[in-house]
Amino acid sequence: VEVMLANGKRLRAKQVVCTIPFSALRGISIDANLPEALRSTIERLPYTKxxxxxxxxxxxxxxxxxxxxxxxxxxxxxxxxxxxxxxxxxxxxxxxxxxxxxxxxxxxxxxxxxxxxxxxxxxxxxxxxxxxxxxxxxxxQPFAGGIYHHIGTGLGASLAATVQHRGRRLHFAGEHMARLASGMEGALESGERAALMVLEKL
Ligand SMILES: Cc1cc2nc3c(=O)[nH]c(=O)nc-3n(C[C@H](O)[C@H](O)[C@H](O)COP(=O)(O)OP(=O)(O)OC[C@H]3O[C@@H](n4cnc5c(N)ncnc54)[C@H](O)[C@@H]3O)c2cc1C
Missing domain, CATH: 3.90.660.10 (Polyamine Oxidase; Chain A, domain 2)
Structure with missing residues (x-):
């Protein structure tokens, strides 16, 4: 995976865990074959103001x-x-x-x-x-876009599919990717799951 930084530098890694909130991630282009539900959730997931x-x-x-x-x-x-x-x-x-x-x-x-x-x-x-x-x-705040996500009308199914996503080299985590908890516990839960997915691949 290659990550391009705003200052022009590039980072390369075998596996990447991305924890950027979707509200901020939608301003960053991802050149990967992501499932439609994931793409759509990144674009549309509402964040509480x-x-x-x-x-x-x-x-x-x-x-x-x-x-x-x-x-x-x-x-x-x-x-x-x-x-x-x-x-x-x-x-x-x-x-x-x-x-x-x-x-x-x-x-x-x-x-x-x-x-x-x-x-x-x-x-x-x-x-x-x-x-x-x-x-x-x-x-x-450009790196936050709100305080945390909420499930927008009509978005439950695509969010449910999104939190089950298993990437090949690019994994997503953060409170928006939690299956059980919300807030900080959700961030930890999804982070742990992403870390285990990475360990399985190494
Ligand atoms: C005011 C407030 C009160 C809250 N109260 C509670 C509470 O009482 N209990 C609870 O459980 N939770 C609470 N939460 C929610 C909890 O803080 C979050 O759910 C949790 O911190 C989310 O963790 P995260 O790692 O998913 O995202 P964050 O902690 O938001 O981490 C995402 C990181 O990505 C960085 N980032 C974004 N864009 C880029 C970029 N382009 N390049 C590089 N870095 C980037 C951000 O700077 C940030 O550091 C509260 C949140 C807020 C804002």
Whole structure:
């Protein structure tokens, strides 16, 4: 297998395990005779969108107002708010799907200011204690394209075929190739399976 790097260098190996998320892999050309289901899954597998905003808190006000630390709302600009009790204490605003995309389109500081206004309205103990720090969009990261995959409508059968793929020299692994678990455990499970497939061939 020959792998061409962005800097023009080439790597050669008898066996290759590719763990690039399909959202990023679809921007890379693969010159191999891959089954149709695998090609189609690489092209179409959807990745969950998530954008975060980080707000600096002058005090951990969520510890003293008698309310639960985490805030779950139906407000499109706030979504879920998690308290991070580090030094300094922070709030992490977590938005998914179309709400994350809407946040991505906003000017960050303006979005942060509006979030603070809304949090102060629903949680008065936050009044005057929050300051906007940063926004992070997983779907804007070219090496991620989202936080993790989900099974898109009509894609179950091709994904089921894809996770059973046994390559000759090119193997795929990562959370998107898991059969049993999701997330990190899925990444480990599929990585172990790919490593065993490689060992069988050596
Ligand atoms: C915010 C967040 C919270 C999560 N929470 C949990 C949780 O609580 N529990 C859980 O089990 N899982 C959680 N997950 C999911 C878990 O982190 C992932 O499923 C797991 O890390 C996937 O591992 P992976 O090896 O498949 O992919 P990644 O860890 O994404 O590794 C893929 C690697 O490929 C690299 N890459 C991509 N494109 C290229 C390229 N062109 N060239 C070279 N390298 C490239 C990337 O930089 C990356 O390092 C969370 C994920 C996120 C984003």
């Amino acid at each position: 998530a954008s975060f905003a980080f707000l600096h808190a002058s005090t951990s006000f969520w510890k003293g107002d008698g309310l639960p630390e985490t805030i779950w709302t139906d407000d499109p600009l706030i979504g879920r708010v998690f308290a991070l009790d580090g030094d300094p204490p922070l709030l992490k605003v977590w938005l998914n799907g179309p709400r994350a995309e809407a946040l991505d389109r906003m000017e960050p500081a303006t979005a942060g200011k509006e979030m603070i206004r809304r949090i102060e309205r629903i949680r008065p103990s936050a009044q005057g204690k929050l300051e906007y720090l940063d926004i992070f969009s997983w779907q804007k």
